[in-house]
Amino acid sequence: MSLQKHAIFGDPTEILLSLSGKHHLPELLPLAVRLLAPDEQVALVRIWLVRPPEEGDCLSCPMAGECHHRQRCLHLVASYGHARHGEDQHWERTTGDFRRMPMAVRKIGHIAATGETVQIDDVSADSTWIARPDWVRDEAVRSFFGLPLRYRDETLGVLALFSRKLMAVSCCDWLRMIADHLAAAIANARALDEIELLKARLEQENEYLREEVAVASMGELVGNSPALQMISQQIDLVAPTDSSVLILGESGTGKELIARELHRRSNRSERPLIKVNCAAVPRELYESEFFGHSKGSFTGALRDRAGRFELAHGGTLFLDEIGEIPLDLQAKLLRVLQEGELERIGEEQTRRLNVRIIAATNRNLRQESAEGRFRQDLFYRLSVFPIELAPLRERVQDIPLLAEHFLQRFARQLGRKPLKLTLANEQQLQRYRWPGNVRELQHVLERAVIISTDGKLRFDLLDDTASQPSKKASQANIGSPDQVLADKVLTDREVRSFEKENICRALEATGGKVYGKGGAAEVLGLKPTTLLSRIRALGIRN
């Protein structure tokens, strides 16, 4: 087949190649009609797809009188051409009189119902097929070619082409091939949409279940140190109010537990507590995660989705790791907190919300805001009532109670006989520095229950890396961690270098493994998502 004969469409191979790069219907179909109507020789190309009518469709449909069963009809989904008269130069609208076509009615309906191709070389001579003879005359339309879009014995729709020239036989062959290709692409795009929808649904369910499991395994606040008693009093004071609370403390000290306790003791406890781990949200999804989006507002927005703010309406929104929010989003977050209303991405409608905010961070947010890394106004807004959790090494009084609590829990979970915590055990645990705080203690006790098969508790405590001098750190002239800790007061640069050094050592020790048992996150007593975000923030190559 030579290209000249069917030059009416441009190069068909190019058309097929271009179409194969589009995987979603909103891109694929408009491109197909444009490619098939490159110039004035082709007056109009249209694609209809077979679908059930949408709500309200039949009430306003000009073809309703000719439609009997109203179960399925043809929906005009793409249109393109070259008008000689009229204002709508390219006939791109899909809202005109032929936006819906009943099955088996007129030529388009006939093609869809029978799966047969219809070719009319001289339309003016065959007036039975023509809905608008004046349009055919005014626009000098010569021939019509209508093809079913068939995929695996199913007619998905109709491709129709009105030409101002008589089409060559070869041209019709090419069109058939393009129609077959288009039908397969439509079926694939639908399958892909379905997969993405299911994937998004699964991810959401998964996230929800993970949170449920996490909450179920969190339990109550254990400890009787003066520091913890004071925290409990603070919770009682602030819980019934709607004030924002900022929970500060090292990783693993129990900030999330405190947030849940605050919600539980508040008047909102019957409503949901929605958590966002700000360190785990990909940068480009922040806005949608917080404020939601409407269908089609960006690639991948396959349906309307409520953001976390909306889900928390009437309840509490827990913003964990708030220090990780990018600066540009901080401004938007502040606006929502100040005004109590938001718009989903891609939507004009303003929604009023009643949400109580609890935020948590292990960063020194005051200092970060003073240095411009965190918005000061947002910091003040969030820290109406700050609660500061002391690290475990500063409340060693809590260690025996916590250890006993975890021992019983893990013995029960693992089906082991309850083990006894001796005085020597308690002292050993109280001597350790617990860089990963209560989370680390929890892991150490879980391991202890697993390995202590002879009824005697043995703690597999990691070397207190914090007390090992570091060559690299002293080379960098920031003082060894020993010195650093002994001095107590650290500059921000020292803290960051120290943190970087410590993470690098953990990664070295675990062969770069971040997640799971024996991974760097576990060694450091951090959540893997937190560790990953720090690795990124500190520019560590893993």
Ligand SMILES: Nc1ncnc2c1ncn2[C@@H]1O[C@H](COP(=O)(O)OP(=O)(O)OP(=O)(O)O)[C@@H](O)[C@H]1O
């Ligand atoms: N006082 C406590 N009593 C009982 N369990 C506790 C206590 N404090 C912390 N835990 C447990 O320790 C683990 C870590 O706590 P949590 O996740 O609340 O810490 P976090 O400070 O939010 O950590 P991160 O900063 O890494 O998010 C959880 O399993 C929690 O249940």
